[in-house]
Every structure is written in C-alpha cells, then in structure tokens.
Amino acid sequence: MSTDKYTKIDKSRACLILGALGDALGAPVEFMKYNEIVAKYGDTPNIIKGIQMLDDAYGKKGAITDDTQMTLFAADGLISAFKRGAERGILGEYWGYTAISYAKWLETQSQGNPNYSDFDWGSHELFEVVKKQGQRGPGNTCVSSLKAMQKPAEPAKNDSKGCGTVMRVAPIGIFFGNLIKDTSKQELQKVYDEGVNDAAITHGHQTAQHASGILAVIVALVLHGESLEKAIRVALDDFGTQDVSGLCxxxxxxxxxxxxxxxxxxxxxxxxxEEALAIAIYCSLLGSKKVLSVEDSLRLAVNHDGDSDSTGAITGNLLGIEFGTKVIPQSLIGTDTEVSSLVELLRKYGEDLVEVADYRQS
Known part of the structure; x- marks a missing residue:
C-alpha cells in the first residue's frame, strides 16, 4: 500500500481546503441550536436541513475561524522546523516548534505571550494574513494555555478535553505520515505520538490527546492509500483507548x-x-461510502446543536485526504468568499507539507 508523491500532494491540498470549507460552512451556525438553524435557513427540500451554502460570519461571507487559522500555523511550524533541521543539522522535538508557531498565532489574536513575542519564527506572510483576519472565536483553552506557556515542549497544565486539539491536527497526520517508512504499527506509533504531543501543548486531558493521536493516524493511513473506512478500523484497533473508541x-x-x-x-x-472526532467519522464515512455527496456530508457535519465549525472542519479534512482535489465543490466555495481567497495559500501549505521532506539547504 503506497501512493506516489504527487498523489500525496493532491490529498494533502484537498485535506486543508475541504477542512477550511467545512469550517467556513459551520462558522455562522456554531453557537446556534439545530431548530434555530432550520428556522433561519429554512426547512429545505434537501435531505440535510439547515444551512446549505456559505454565509456571513465575522463580517465576511465564507469566513474561516480559529480552526483553520491554527491548522495553518501547525503546518507552518512543522515545515519551518524541518527546514531548520536541514539547515543546521540539529533539531529539537517537533512539538516544541509547533508550540512556538501557536504562540505566534496567539499574537494575531491581539493577545500573545511575552516569552515568545521577540521570536522571528515561521512565515511572515501567514502571520500578516491571519493578523488581518483578527479574532475568529479562539478557544479559551488554547488561549489560556498559550498565554501561560513557559517552555514550548511542555504539556499544558489543565484538565480540558476540548476539541481544540482535533480541529488542528490534520497537518500532523500529513507531515509525519509522509515521513514514516511504511504503515506498520511501529511506524504509525510515531504519528500517534506526535498527534498526542501536539494536543498536549494546549490540552492536559488524556482524552483530548488520545483523540488527536487517533485522528493523526487516520490521516496518515489514508495519505498512504488506505481507504478511510479501513484507516479508521486500523486506528481504533491499534491505538484506540476506551475514552475515545466507544463513541467512534x-x-x-x-x-x-x-x-x-x-x-x-x-x-x-x-x-x-472525542465527540468532534466521532461526528466527523460519521459524516465523512457517509461521504466515503457515497451515501451522501461531499457537499451533503459537510452540511450534515455543521447542522446540529454543537460545535459546527470544528465538526465541519474535521469532516472536510477526512473527505479531502481520501478523495483529493477532484471532489472540491467549487460551487460551494464560490468566488467572492473569504475561503475562496485562501485557496491558493491552503494549496501551498498542502503541497509543502509533503514536498518539504525533499528540502535540502541550497
């Protein structure tokens, strides 16, 4: 089981783009109950009721949220760290570098951690793009943990199991999935551990960390050509923990x-x-099995009582990593939306998460 580099790049691009699309679709209804969503957007003839197309959030049509912002900063941190290691011949733990990247994201939210404000780290272009967007409903746990962070590779001291872990972990699965030699349990353990470590930067509860590790493994397996259904089965069988596996x-x-x-x-x-992961597994499998279209899988993922943007984002990540860019619904993205304006940036990071493995200092 293997895929060539160009297929991996295509899957990676789609993972980030569809993740952002699911995020943007869910953003306007994130804090609404299902009956309120249906009342506002109408009881449509579609099998999935509620919001059908991108709408306004944060003063923009098709706006992304902190979910996509942090996903991009995760990708940027990994890519920057790999290049640093290639250039200097020495590299610390990756999650230490992504932690610094998240601290730079925090600065774009008009907050910041003084321990990292002077760090010249990561892409200045990404920083300016996200700074211009401003606050997009950043999660309390992510903000408080990053504000309190003293050292970058230390677990957060809280008991939160919020979904701020799983909504940003897709780049971890892509990056480390691309670096492993094969999809043996021994190699996948490395991906799982990195997913756990990334979650621990902001969330101290083991359930949040376990869910993040499992999702990273699913992404890595599908990147290598496994079906989404089989990848979920392997991830739950080999890495599932009681606190996460039950719902999944x-x-x-x-x-x-x-x-x-x-x-x-x-x-x-x-x-x-664990709930966000389970909902995304449910919605993405319906799309994978062609019970629902990609569009309706995303719609189902956001039209409910809960954290619509995060469940939409993760569902998009999973559909993208399985199907690649050929299923990206351009009619849903539109041409005048914020998410449409970010497609090229998302494509670039999707490509770089795979291409960086070949980086050599010039």
Missing part, C-alpha cells in the same frame, strides 16, 4: 442506518475532542 465505534455503526441529524446527535455536540 458507535459512529461507525450508525453509518449503516439512514443519515440523520438525530443519529449524529447521539454522538454528542462536538465541543469535546
């Missing part, structure tokens, strides 16, 4: 029934990591 197994079983918001809401609301 339930999600897999619910796919065998007719798709509905009622079934989705049996998995929770997505505010915590």
């Amino acid at each position: 197994e339930k999600a897999v079983q619910l796919v065998n029934e007719s798709p509905s918001v009622e079934n989705l809401q049996k998995l929770g609301e997505g505010w915590v990591a």
Whole structure:
C-alpha cells in the first residue's frame, strides 16, 4: 500500500481546503441550536436541513475561524522546523516548534505571550494574513494555555478535553505520515505520538490527546492509500483507548442506518475532542461510502446543536485526504468568499507539507 508523491500532494491540498470549507460552512451556525438553524435557513427540500451554502460570519461571507487559522500555523511550524533541521543539522522535538508557531498565532489574536513575542519564527506572510483576519472565536483553552506557556515542549497544565486539539491536527497526520517508512504499527506509533504531543501543548486531558493521536493516524493511513473506512478500523484497533473508541465505534455503526441529524446527535455536540472526532467519522464515512455527496456530508457535519465549525472542519479534512482535489465543490466555495481567497495559500501549505521532506539547504 503506497501512493506516489504527487498523489500525496493532491490529498494533502484537498485535506486543508475541504477542512477550511467545512469550517467556513459551520462558522455562522456554531453557537446556534439545530431548530434555530432550520428556522433561519429554512426547512429545505434537501435531505440535510439547515444551512446549505456559505454565509456571513465575522463580517465576511465564507469566513474561516480559529480552526483553520491554527491548522495553518501547525503546518507552518512543522515545515519551518524541518527546514531548520536541514539547515543546521540539529533539531529539537517537533512539538516544541509547533508550540512556538501557536504562540505566534496567539499574537494575531491581539493577545500573545511575552516569552515568545521577540521570536522571528515561521512565515511572515501567514502571520500578516491571519493578523488581518483578527479574532475568529479562539478557544479559551488554547488561549489560556498559550498565554501561560513557559517552555514550548511542555504539556499544558489543565484538565480540558476540548476539541481544540482535533480541529488542528490534520497537518500532523500529513507531515509525519509522509515521513514514516511504511504503515506498520511501529511506524504509525510515531504519528500517534506526535498527534498526542501536539494536543498536549494546549490540552492536559488524556482524552483530548488520545483523540488527536487517533485522528493523526487516520490521516496518515489514508495519505498512504488506505481507504478511510479501513484507516479508521486500523486506528481504533491499534491505538484506540476506551475514552475515545466507544463513541467512534458507535459512529461507525450508525453509518449503516439512514443519515440523520438525530443519529449524529447521539454522538454528542462536538465541543469535546472525542465527540468532534466521532461526528466527523460519521459524516465523512457517509461521504466515503457515497451515501451522501461531499457537499451533503459537510452540511450534515455543521447542522446540529454543537460545535459546527470544528465538526465541519474535521469532516472536510477526512473527505479531502481520501478523495483529493477532484471532489472540491467549487460551487460551494464560490468566488467572492473569504475561503475562496485562501485557496491558493491552503494549496501551498498542502503541497509543502509533503514536498518539504525533499528540502535540502541550497
């Protein structure tokens, strides 16, 4: 089981672009109940009720949230760290560098950590793009943890299991999935550990860390050519923990029934990591099995009582890594939306997450 570099790049690009699209689709309804969403957007004839197309959030049509912002900073931190190691011949732990990258993201939110304000780290272009966007509903746990961070490769001291871990971990799965030699359990353990480490930067609860590690493994397996269904099975069998696997197994079983918001809401609301992961597994598997279209899989992922942008983002990540750019729904992205204006940046980071493995100091 293997895919060539160009297929991996295509999958990686789609993972980030569809993740951003799911994020933007869910942004306007993130803090609404399902009945409020249906009341506002109408009881449409589509099988999925509620919001159907991108709408206004944060004063812009099709605006992304902190989910996509942090995903991009995760990607940038990994790429910058690899290049630093190639140039200097020495490299610390990767999660230390992504932690610094997240601290730079925090500065774009008009907050910041004085311990890292003088660091010249990462892409200035990305920093300016996100700084111009401003605050996009940053999660309290991410903000407080990054503000309090003394050393970059130390676990956060809190007991939060919020979904701020799984909503940003896709680049971890892509980057380390591309670096591993094969998809043996021994190699996948490296991906899992990096997903756990990344989560630990901001979230101290083991459930949030476990969910992040499992999602990173799923992404890595699909990057290598495994089907989404098989990747989920392998990740849960080899790395599943009781606190995460229960809901995820339930999600897999619910796919065998007719798709509905009622079934989705049996998995929770997505505010915590294991619920967000389970909801995304449910919605993306419906798309993978062609029960729903990619568009309707994303719509189902955001039309519910809970954390719509995060569940939309993760669902988009999974659909993108499986199908590649050929399924990106241009009609949903539009041409006059914020997410459409970010497509080239997302494509660039999707490509660089794979290409950087060949980087050599010139």
